[in-house]
Amino acid sequence: MTDNTTNPPRPDRVTLFASCMVDQIAPHIGERTVDVLEYLGIAVDFLDGQTCCGQPAFNSGFRSEAYPVAARFIELFEQVEGPIVVPSGSCAGMVRNHYAELFREDPTMVERASIVGERLFELTEFISRFFGNAAITGRLESSATYHKCCHLLREIGVNEAPVEMLSNIDGLNMTPLERADVCCGFGGAFSVKMPDISSAVLDEKLDNIEATGSSTVIAADTGCIFQMQGGLRRRGSAVQVVHIAEILAESLINTSETSSLN
Amino acid sequence: MKPLTVNFRDKAASTLKDKQIQQSLEHVYTGFFQGRLAAAGDTPDWNELRTKGKAIKDHTIAHLDYYLEQLTDNVEKNGGSVFFAEDAAEARKHIIDLAHKRNIKTVIKSKSMVSEEMGLAEAMNDEGFETIETDLGEYIIQLADETPYHLIAPAVHKSRKDVAKLLDDDFKEGDPVPDATELTMMARKKLRSVFERADMSVTGVNFAVAESGSIALVTNEGNGRMTTTVPRVHVAVMGMEKIVPSIQDLSTMLRILIRSATGQRISTYVTMINEARKSDEEEGPEEFHLVIMNNGRQKLLANPQMRESLNCLRCGACLNACPVYRKIGGHAYGWVYPGPIGSIISPVLTGLKDASNLPNASSLCGACHDACPVKINIPRMLLELRWRTAEGSTGKNERTSSYNERRIWGLWRLGMMGRRRFDFGARIASIVLRPLAKNGWLKKAPPPVSGWTSTRDFPLVASRSLKSRLHKRDRKAKP
Numbered sequence: 001m002t003d004n005t006t007n008p009p010r011p012d013r014v015t016l017f018a019s020c021m022v023d024q025i026a027p028h029i030g031e032r033t034v035d036v037l038e039y040l041g042i043a044v045d046f047l048d049g050q051t052c053c054g055q056p057a058f059n060s061g062f063r064s065e066a067y068p069v070a071a072r073f074i075e076l077f078e079q080v081e082g083p084i085v086v087p088s089g090s091c092a093g094m095v096r097n098h099y100a101e102l103f104r105e106d107p108t109m110v111e112r113a114s115i116v117g118e119r120l121f122e123l124t125e126f127i128s129r130f131f132g133n134a135a136i137t138g139r140l141e142s143s144a145t146y147h148k149c150c151h152l153l154r155e156i157g158v159n160e161a162p163v164e165m166l167s168n169i170d171g172l173n174m175t176p177l178e179r180a181d182v183c184c185g186f187g188g189a190f191s192v193k194m195p196d197i198s199s200a201v202l203d204e205k206l207d208n209i210e211a212t213g214s215s216t217v218i219a220a221d222t223g224c225i226f227q228m229q230g231g232l233r234r235r236g237s238a239v240q241v242v243h244i245a246e247i248l249a250e251s252l253i254n255t256s257e258t259s260s261l262n
Numbered sequence: 263m264k265p266l267t268v269n270f271r272d273k274a275a276s277t278l279k280d281k282q283i284q285q286s287l288e289h290v291y292t293g294f295f296q297g298r299l300a301a302a303g304d305t306p307d308w309n310e311l312r313t314k315g316k317a318i319k320d321h322t323i324a325h326l327d328y329y330l331e332q333l334t335d336n337v338e339k340n341g342g343s344v345f346f347a348e349d350a351a352e353a354r355k356h357i358i359d360l361a362h363k364r365n366i367k368t369v370i371k372s373k374s375m376v377s378e379e380m381g382l383a384e385a386m387n388d389e390g391f392e393t394i395e396t397d398l399g400e401y402i403i404q405l406a407d408e409t410p411y412h413l414i415a416p417a418v419h420k421s422r423k424d425v426a427k428l429l430d431d432d433f434k435e436g437d438p439v440p441d442a443t444e445l446t447m448m449a450r451k452k453l454r455s456v457f458e459r460a461d462m463s464v465t466g467v468n469f470a471v472a473e474s475g476s477i478a479l480v481t482n483e484g485n486g487r488m489t490t491t492v493p494r495v496h497v498a499v500m501g502m503e504k505i506v507p508s509i510q511d512l513s514t515m516l517r518i519l520i521r522s523a524t525g526q527r528i529s530t531y532v533t534m535i536n537e538a539r540k541s542d543e544e545e546g547p548e549e550f551h552l553v554i555m556n557n558g559r560q561k562l563l564a565n566p567q568m569r570e571s572l573n574c575l576r577c578g579a580c581l582n583a584c585p586v587y588r589k590i591g592g593h594a595y596g597w598v599y600p601g602p603i604g605s606i607i608s609p610v611l612t613g614l615k616d617a618s619n620l621p622n623a624s625s626l627c628g629a630c631h632d633a634c635p636v637k638i639n640i641p642r643m644l645l646e647l648r649w650r651t652a653e654g655s656t657g658k659n660e661r662t663s664s665y666n667e668r669r670i671w672g673l674w675r676l677g678m679m680g681r682r683r684f685d686f687g688a689r690i691a692s693i694v695l696r697p698l699a700k701n702g703w704l705k706k707a708p709p710p711v712s713g714w715t716s717t718r719d720f721p722l723v724a725s726r727s728l729k730s731r732l733h734k735r736d737r738k739a740k741p
Contacts, residue, residue, distance in 0.1 A: 018728045024688040025721050027728035034732065046732050051684040054638025059626060059645065061663070061669040069678045101642065103732075116732070154628035179291075183585045187625025192713040194271075194623055199717035200278050200589040201625065230718030233703055 138251025152221025297525020336475025374466025411592035
């Protein structure tokens, strides 16, 4: 068991914010997030009305379009209590850091955003904070490397925790990624508006990934995963890019299979 | 210098294809970026120092009028002259007039980004003054008739062979390429005689100290010290934000500036100048003139959202940290200041309309914010400028977004304002795109994501949402 003394009281119920991309493009990441949380003994609620935090429009400069979507997000998640978990550092950063900018003309909204923001955790941040980095000790035979997604690293401040979590998985051979903290070039609309620049940044990342010889890249944000996987596929590479929730969940399945065999 | 920010995309595209420049740009990471990390790692109170540096700059910029007046008083008390230039043209005219009055023949310059803003060397040469850059990188750039590629390493994009061609008229393709020491000696030999005949110098100012009226110059080649000692007239040029209140503050700022710029603990030379030669001294210039330039900085000062950009020390750390700068290089930014800091100040100083690509050319990774010695929140200001280009938030004349772009985001909002529409939109996309997909990925997608598929596969929208999958799971769990 994990040392409980260093962690704050553990929540037994959370609300999942899937993020729009997980919800509609990569729902399996959402399911694996639920698996991991349930393994930790947490009941996971899902608010059916959820859509997006508003970040895509905000980052593109369309604040008048982002505003009502962000306000809707606050209203929705105000209806429930307790922690909110999102498998994306980028969405967490939007709510926690950028809502204050978006709503800056309206102090009441800033206050409401800050209250919701304090309840919102990125998945690995949540596990690390309440359960410790050694809470999940499954088994998975694979060779992998970890890419540090920018917003999780710099906006949420989660750096080594996921790396430590992965090191606790039996059979998972982790190779450090050169320049792991350098951007993959995604950047939302930037990747579509300036594809040649975005891809030049990506190419450096993919070269470093291929140099590790790993079969899998683990990351914690869907946009970065699409960018890297899309680039690797175009290169004809067989390397798979997966969300950390997928790895954690898969390692647990293997453990439970082993234990049932015993 | 004339802004060419409008050429951003073409310049960026050509640099991406230039293998030699791509190789040179690697040094920006392996040299400067990692050097800064090492220096910061060796400085136990690094983060506190940055916080202190930020506080000093915040305070100074908030009371800029006071400190400018104090600086002016003290420079004049020390026997120097001070001139406030409203813009680059006024600054140029003042310095050229002075050169005429003092019957100057040869002007030597040490590195100064503000003088680049003025286009000073070119203007003085046109006026008939032999004007030579003495910083090695600047000298190379001057010979190549280019603009600086980097704030502290103006010729970082040049290979040794490029430099050899510029320094040696007889250099032929196939000749052995001299090493860095040999190249430096070639430049030194050429510059030595220029130093000897120069009668006026122009330098930049890393910091001006208000309480003493001194200026501080940070150099590694010694050219700054030569430049400020040999000629009889010394003109220092500065942007009006380059000021610190006290010598104590200067010591903090030097510690963070130099570590952030080159990774050195201290540069080879830190030159402090209070005044011209005194009557009982044997060396030094006879006159000292300080030119303080506005050139649009008032616009940054007047805008609370952009004011923080005036805290910039011009160390180049944000360029070195920036994955985009490291690919597209310095010239794409189209004006004096490249990289992330250029992307926030050039649009304000030269006009956002022609520079609208700059704030958009970022993945918002935040590495610049992390690297900045005074913690300037560059991504926040990039977003501010994007708002202005997208929606014309501070004036419709600044809006450069296309009708289609605005329509797409309008539709996006409609889709996100209700779960049913959100699901409906996603299912339509899934159905329309499915025939084009292979193994769940698209090789070619229609607009607005066609840009993506020019270089990468794009994931297909799922046939069922997470919401729908979780409902099914619940039904299974509770039969």
